[in-house]
Amino acid sequence: MTRASYIVVAVLAGGLLVLLPLLGSGYIVYLANLMLVYIVLALGLNILIGETGQFGLAHVAFYGIGIYTTAILTGRFDVPFLVAAAAGVLLAGSIGLLLGYVSFRMRDIYLALSTFAFGEAMQWVYRSWDAVTNGPNGMRIKPAELFGARIATDHDAYPFILTATIIIIAATVWLRGSRLGRAFRAVRESEPAALAMGVDVRRAKVIAFALSAAYAGAAGGMFATFSSFIHPDSLGFTETILVVTMIVVGGLGSISGAIVGALVLGAVQELLRQAPSYQEIIYGVILILFMMYLPKGLAGAVGNLARRAG
Amino acid sequence: MMGDWQVYWLFLQQGIASGLVTGSIYALLAIAIVIIFKTTDAPNFAAGEIFMAGAYIALYLVIFSQIAYVIAVPVTLGVTFILSALFYRVVLRRIGVSPAVAVNVVIATLGLSFVLKGIVRNTGFGDVPRSFPAVFGADTIQIGDAVLTMQDVAVFALALLAMVIFFVFFNYTRTGRAMRAVGMNPRAAALVGIDLHRTRMLIWGLSGLLSALAAILIAPKILMTADMGIVVILGFAAAIVGGFTSLPGAVVGGLIIGIVENLVGLFVSTRAIVVAPFIVIMLVLAVRPQGLFGGPTVIKKV
Numbered sequence: 001m002t003r004a005s006y007i008v009v010a011v012l013a014g015g016l017l018v019l020l021p022l023l024g025s026g027y028i029v030y031l032a033n034l035m036l037v038y039i040v041l042a043l044g045l046n047i048l049i050g051e052t053g054q055f056g057l058a059h060v061a062f063y064g065i066g067i068y069t070t071a072i073l074t075g076r077f078d079v080p081f082l083v084a085a086a087a088g089v090l091l092a093g094s095i096g097l098l099l100g101y102v103s104f105r106m107r108d109i110y111l112a113l114s115t116f117a118f119g120e121a122m123q124w125v126y127r128s129w130d131a132v133t134n135g136p137n138g139m140r141i142k143p144a145e146l147f148g149a150r151i152a153t154d155h156d157a158y159p160f161i162l163t164a165t166i167i168i169i170a171a172t173v174w175l176r177g178s179r180l181g182r183a184f185r186a187v188r189e190s191e192p193a194a195l196a197m198g199v200d201v202r203r204a205k206v207i208a209f210a211l212s213a214a215y216a217g218a219a220g221g222m223f224a225t226f227s228s229f230i231h232p233d234s235l236g237f238t239e240t241i242l243v244v245t246m247i248v249v250g251g252l253g254s255i256s257g258a259i260v261g262a263l264v265l266g267a268v269q270e271l272l273r274q275a276p277s278y279q280e281i282i283y284g285v286i287l288i289l290f291m292m293y294l295p296k297g298l299a300g301a302v303g304n305l306a307r308r309a310g
Numbered sequence: 311m312m313g314d315w316q317v318y319w320l321f322l323q324q325g326i327a328s329g330l331v332t333g334s335i336y337a338l339l340a341i342a343i344v345i346i347f348k349t350t351d352a353p354n355f356a357a358g359e360i361f362m363a364g365a366y367i368a369l370y371l372v373i374f375s376q377i378a379y380v381i382a383v384p385v386t387l388g389v390t391f392i393l394s395a396l397f398y399r400v401v402l403r404r405i406g407v408s409p410a411v412a413v414n415v416v417i418a419t420l421g422l423s424f425v426l427k428g429i430v431r432n433t434g435f436g437d438v439p440r441s442f443p444a445v446f447g448a449d450t451i452q453i454g455d456a457v458l459t460m461q462d463v464a465v466f467a468l469a470l471l472a473m474v475i476f477f478v479f480f481n482y483t484r485t486g487r488a489m490r491a492v493g494m495n496p497r498a499a500a501l502v503g504i505d506l507h508r509t510r511m512l513i514w515g516l517s518g519l520l521s522a523l524a525a526i527l528i529a530p531k532i533l534m535t536a537d538m539g540i541v542v543i544l545g546f547a548a549a550i551v552g553g554f555t556s557l558p559g560a561v562v563g564g565l566i567i568g569i570v571e572n573l574v575g576l577f578v579s580t581r582a583i584v585v586a587p588f589i590v591i592m593l594v595l596a597v598r599p600q601g602l603f604g605g606p607t608v609i610k611k612v
Contacts, residue, residue, distance in 0.1 A: 113353075114550075121588045124584055128581065285425060288422065
């Protein structure tokens with residue numbers, strides 16, 4: 001594709017996104033909101049797994065921190081919404097920083113499994129800390145108030161969520177080209193080589209953990225604007241795996257891949273709800289076929305096509 | 311004061327005895343996970359669902375087809391062996407098994423786990439929780455101050471027997487040694503004439519067989535649902551504690567996890583059981599990032 005055709009696609013997509021609330025019903029807008037949240041989750045996990053090569057599997061735990069922090073601060077302490085969401089991002093980021101420090105010596109499977117353990121432990125906390133999270137009954141989220149307007153419907157939340165997502169995508173693109181982004185990729189390719197080039201490997205890994213967690217926290221804050229309820233069961237390993245499959249199906253280490261993967265798998269999940277009894281089988285088969293025939297993900301496949309087309 | 315100590319002493323004995331029983335099952339599962347990880351370079355995230363499928367195949371044969379245990383058990387083991395081996399042959403052979411595509415292998419095994427769960431839910435007996443009949447009686451025997459059922463003792467003895475057979479097979483037969491060679495150095499193994507694909511396929515089959523055996527042994531102790539594969543998380547925990555590439559480590563890890571779980575249940579609270587294995591993992595890995603029996607962490611050269 002030429003530069004001009006990229007711009008055309010971008011303008012068309014942008015127009016569609018702006019017009020969506022006018023065209024779509026409440027359900028469509030709800031889906032759009034959810035997909036945007038998934039995009040932010042996928043971008044965050046892509047920084048850790050795709051860019052830095054660190055197999056953290058606790059992503060949804062940080063998403064939960066974002067949701068619960070925002071919900072508790074606005075609901076019980078009447079903190080302004082943006083402050084509460086920012087607190088969620090900070091808390092998720094700080095706990096991510098801690099997890100990064102604890103686990104920076106671990107690699108590959110050990111890292112995957114210890115972060116998995118952390119994720120499971122966090123879900124247990126959400127389920128059992130009745131006084132704070134209302135435990136297994138789930139928790140109501142108070143409708144958000146933003147710039148004086150009360151957000152009661154998915155339509156109200158959409159402009160805010162779209163803006164937040166665009167800002168986050170822009171920040172991700174900037175990060176990728178920055179010194180830190182290059183340090184991430186150097187660590188992924190070879191730690192000793194990165195070290196020899198003067199990259200502080202430990203610092204890069206810990207920052208990647210913290211950033212990735214902060215993204216998940218931000219996604220949690222976004223979720224809290226349009227959702228009125230959170231249940232610990234939706235913050236389990238399956239959800240983390242959904243985000244992992246999004247970035248792998250999209251193409252690891254690619255920003256557009258993470259976005260497309262979030263959209264495609266988000267759409268597949270929703271479509272499969274129409275056939276609940278076959279949902280798991282079809283979803284499983286799709287994953288297996290993707291890995292068999294498109295191992296580099298959609299981004300890789302599109303890249304190959306473009307190269308063949310010249 | 312004396313009374314308290316007697317209770318603690320009783321708890322300790324009971325916790326260790328019950329822990330060894332469940333721990334021996336976790337050890338079997340951990341072996342099934344470790345042999346795949348060593349030869350495929352990726353963890354098998356469908357291990358839980360292969361275990362679950364094994365339990366349901368046995369349930370189908372024993373309850374719905376009224377086939378005697380002596381036939382049903384070998385048939386179950388055989389079917390799971392073939393299913394796992396087929397998954398390697400059809401899917402993983404195409405994806406490849408180098409560390410570079412480990413993520414893809416992991417996602418493919420996740421796909422398999424969804425497929426198996428979906429199939430069991432759709433067969434008509436995966437929709438309601440079921441219980442598996444115990445083979446051995448509920449009579450109890452006393453060891454020290456601990457009380458175990460005959461079923462428990464039989465489970466422990468059979469799991470131990472299976473491990474002994476497995477170790478003999480792995481160390482003293484030609485196929486077993488080929489499997490070890492592939493785990494140590496696939497290129498060198500290929501050079502001395504070992505068929506990598508065939509060996510890996512057999513490993514997958516063997517791993518499925520061990521999972522099904524664990525499933526048959528533990529099924530009478532737990533409620534069967536399509537989500538029962540969650541038990542295998544404890545097999546993973548055991549494998550991690552033991553170092554993830556070490557078979558003795560897998561066994562020791564399994565027993566540790568089983569005992570800690572039971573002791574936490576008796577001394578702390580039954581609600582804390584779920585989280586206990588994860589705390590063990592994080593503690594062990596924080597001190598020894600390579601697990602108890604894992605060799606020194608190898609740093610890749612540039």
